Amino acid sequence: MHKFVLFSGYDVFLGNFRGLVSREHVNKNISSREYWRYSINEHATEDIPAMVEKIHQVKTAELKLSNPEIEEDNNDNQLYKLCAISHSLGGASMLMYIITRRIAEKPHRLSRLILLSPAGFHHDSNVVFSMAEHAIFFLAPILSRIFPAFYIPTRFFRMLVNKLARDLQNLPAVGGLVQTLVGYVLGGDSSNWVGVLGTPHYNMNDMPGVSFYVGLHLAQIKRTRRFRMFDYGSASANMKVYGSPEPLDIGEHYWLIDIPVDLVAGQKDKVIRPSMVKRHYKLMKEVGVDVSFNEFEYAHLDFTFSHHEELLSYVMSRLLLVKTNPKLEVNKRSLRLRKKGQVSATG
Template identity: 70%
Template sequence: MSFGSWVSNGVVGSPAFAAFDQGYDVFLGNFRGLVSREHVDKNISSQQYWRYSINEHGTEDIPAMIEKIHEVKVSELKSSQPDLEEENNSDQPYKLCTICHSLGGAAILIYVITRRIEEKPHRLARLILLSPAGFHDDSTFLFTVVEWLFLRFAPILMPLVPAFYIPTRFFRMLFNKLARDFHNYPAVGGLVQTLMSYVVGGDSSNWVGVIGLPHYNMNDMPGVSSHVVLHLCQMKHSKKFIMFDYGSAAANMELYGSPQPLDLGEYYEFIDVPVDLVAGRKDKVIRPSMVRKHYKLMRNAGVEASYNEFEYAHLDFTFSHREELLAYVMSRILLVGPSSKQQFGQKSARLRRKDVQVRAN
């Protein structure tokens, strides 16, 4: 949810700096979800603030980021090219490639598919998805336990616990002190690393290093909405990449135009840009079998998709310095050619045959 991992290795080993060094404009975005509850409505309640699922990441957060990028790029290009014509729905004067990891991968797919359903431009030229979420039926024992608890006790639990976070400054300060101790005392850090690895099914990612990132501080820390957790549990239970199930046919009908939430895998034919899927053989959070499930559905739907695997755990894709991954990602970005007219509307006839509507909650 934080862009920090994309720059956590400094100017030498971070994906964001690697792209910048190659001459690309780099934009970094955050999803909503901080314990400070920063919001335009200063009086927003905790329940209201945390009432969002992965739907909102894909239908509100990402569109806001991309439209801001579009505004910035068009403004820059007009400044340097005064005779630049105003772009329309089928043309834009730049190419935009997105690189997403884990939850960001699921959200960007929701974004592209829902924009195509709404017949709006998504402005993207290529998707590079590193261990993307979406399919979770092959997952760890912990996730299975969480799924069982949430699906049965969500009506009781969620009003009481709208999100999972450290609520007070004192306990955040204590957590921050412990994080520093993990680094200062290798034996303690090693014990925590082992416990964290065991909890997530043996994934060997540098969990201790992650909680030492600057955005885990006494003033603010990321939190996870209970609705996001429930949404992931719904995906795991259904064995499908679905949008959020609001729990009743009437609510789903109002949001989606059908009594069931959209099965996004059935709409992969609407992905009209190349997609590069990358899995980690040591990834126990999102296993390679689940990334291959995206790939197979995309290929069956006629999407121009590629699949690759590396010997990585889940957080290695962003937090660790991996030269081969940086080289691979840069090679995929290079495939994005010079700006040309978007093929928006190419599948509009097929889109209209789908009696579907999608609106943000």
């Protein structure tokens, strides 16, 4: 996780889910099968909590250092406001994180959610995704043993992919052909798929990978038409994890969301269509969540890969709706007054 400080006064933390080919892990002897054995569940219940708690430690330490008299209340009243801006799979994971934390009666520490084309519902999709869903279900017993994840396994082949990506950048005609083909396969999504391959995290030493179980989890969600946690395949296995024969249905627990949520859809997004983002909106609205819905004329990757002033302005306008902690402001004012008094007294 990386931290940046903007001139406007916001601290920006960039988190990253597990799933790199380098397999950096505290257990250096972990097997490939064990390393990649995770679904969206682990993103929501392990990865995000680790990020949020680290942010909590950093911000609390910083604020107490600047004003030692500041103390948190016993009821976990935070000294700062934390907003989450998530895209695609990150959006689904963030919703799952809030629901599971609320059920566990643990603080989620968030003040607002801004979700850009969030995953979670996928039944309205093109034929390619439907074919992938059927293939994953049909071949799951075999694929899970042979391919624990979808990634490029060796440095040699990663070098070839990296070389190809660079060539596509330097040969517009070939790059345009590949772009058209990929967009066609994904139902006409016009995102800059070739451009993404040229980003720094696609290199010879390391490239992102997707766990087979994340793919299976998404296939389960698509098939059941419900935003649920991972189905372990049997009533007994689910009972052991959830205390229920069925996986926890996140969509049915939206009433637990206790912070404002801003949902944003892309009108040209063929990966997560606007109808699926509206599904989130409808369920939240029905149970009284403070939720808003907006659309931009974007494809799926435009939310993160492209730089649109209108999107930046929209996101900042939503962030400005979050009020600072009154307790912290009182302590800051008293500290400033005390310093002024010290200056005038010594001057």
